[in-house]
Amino acid sequence: MSDSQAVVPTSSHDDIHSPALRHHFATEEQQRDSSSLGMWIFLATEVMFFGGLFCAYLIYRHWYFGDFGAASKSINALLGGVNTAVLICSSLTVVLAIWAAQTARRGIMLAMLALTMLFGLTFLGIKGVEYKDKFEEHHVPGATFSFEKVPIPSHPDQYANPQHAQIFFALYFIMTGLHALHMVVGLGIFSWLFWAAWKGRFTPDYHTPLEIGGLYWHFVDIVWIYLFPLLYLIDRHP
Amino acid sequence: MHDHSKSSPLKTYFIVWGALLLGTFLTYEAALIDLGPFNPVVALAIATTKALLVALFFMHLKNASERLLKLVVASTLFFLMILLFLTMTDYISRPWTLTS
Numbered sequence: 001m002s003d004s005q006a007v008v009p010t011s012s013h014d015d016i017h018s019p020a021l022r023h024h025f026a027t028e029e030q031q032r033d034s035s036s037l038g039m040w041i042f043l044a045t046e047v048m049f050f051g052g053l054f055c056a057y058l059i060y061r062h063w064y065f066g067d068f069g070a071a072s073k074s075i076n077a078l079l080g081g082v083n084t085a086v087l088i089c090s091s092l093t094v095v096l097a098i099w100a101a102q103t104a105r106r107g108i109m110l111a112m113l114a115l116t117m118l119f120g121l122t123f124l125g126i127k128g129v130e131y132k133d134k135f136e137e138h139h140v141p142g143a144t145f146s147f148e149k150v151p152i153p154s155h156p157d158q159y160a161n162p163q164h165a166q167i168f169f170a171l172y173f174i175m176t177g178l179h180a181l182h183m184v185v186g187l188g189i190f191s192w193l194f195w196a197a198w199k200g201r202f203t204p205d206y207h208t209p210l211e212i213g214g215l216y217w218h219f220v221d222i223v224w225i226y227l228f229p230l231l232y233l234i235d236r237h238p
Numbered sequence: 239m240h241d242h243s244k245s246s247p248l249k250t251y252f253i254v255w256g257a258l259l260l261g262t263f264l265t266y267e268a269a270l271i272d273l274g275p276f277n278p279v280v281a282l283a284i285a286t287t288k289a290l291l292v293a294l295f296f297m298h299l300k301n302a303s304e305r306l307l308k309l310v311v312a313s314t315l316f317f318l319m320i321l322l323f324l325t326m327t328d329y330i331s332r333p334w335t336l337t338s
């Protein structure tokens with residue numbers, strides 16, 4: 001019985017190479033760090049991408065504060081708040097999926113990835129309800145846009161300028177639309193991650209795609225964390 | 239066989255999750271109170287706290303070993319601030335509104 005074990009060569013720890021380690025990296029740690037550095041640089045470009053829109057938003061909000069307040073008040077802030085909570089829950093399930101991969105809990109990993117996608121779809125569904133309201137109220141910028149006789153929250157005796165409100169809604173649709181597009185891309189990434197996890201690709205030693213996909217998902221969450229107060233809660237108090 | 243995640247991070251994750259939900263609730267409630275010019279200040283302060291929590295604990299910036307990575311994050315924020323602050327100082331301090 002002990003003979004069979006003695007046949008196995010007692011290799012030192014250094015000889016063990018993960019099959020996931022590529023030739024051009026010295027160690028697994030270096031490979032992991034390089035991946036996450038690359039992702040953070042991509043996220044830097046994303047920050048500047050959204051940053052331009054936030055900048056446009058700030059300028060117009062500064063110019064047309066009252067009109068923006070009136071337009072913002074017409075959006076359902078409760079739906080926006082629920083969506084914020086949904087995204088926060090999805091961010092939790094992402095880190096739990098990574099934790100499960102690190103601790104070799106396959107069932108939990110798959111469940112958390114599925115939950116993440118479910119939360120993502122819930123977010124898009126609620127977003128759809130919100131957009132439907134805006135279409136029905138003719139608040140979509142364009143030929144049928146209408147925002148007549150809507151009082152400005154802090155000056156109830158004045159009406160908002162429809163042209164200025166239209167700029168708010170243009171920014172609202174572009175910013176939330178671009179964010180929703182990122183969610184759709186995120187759902188694609190997580191579908192692939194789920195498939196790879198199902199195939200058993202991720203182990204406690206190698207689960208970099210989960211971490212990189214997670215970075216993307218959390219970034220999209222952070223964008224929403226700013227979009228929610230800036231678009232939904234401009235001038236809400238009675 | 240080996241445990242390179244120091245202690246179980248689960249507790250941290252759930253605490254951060256709770257804090258983020260609380261922050262969302264506080265943002266919503268604070269928006270219903272009239273704080274004058276401080277409404278957007280409070281909203282942005284809460285949002286930034288939440289963003290920091292996500293970045294530090296969920297995106298693991300707190301335990302990031304690589305200095306280069308921290309440099310990338312810091313320079314991202316630096317350039318974003320140039321974009322937002324320098325633009326806004328200009329727009330706020332000059333009388334070029336389109337309203338008139």
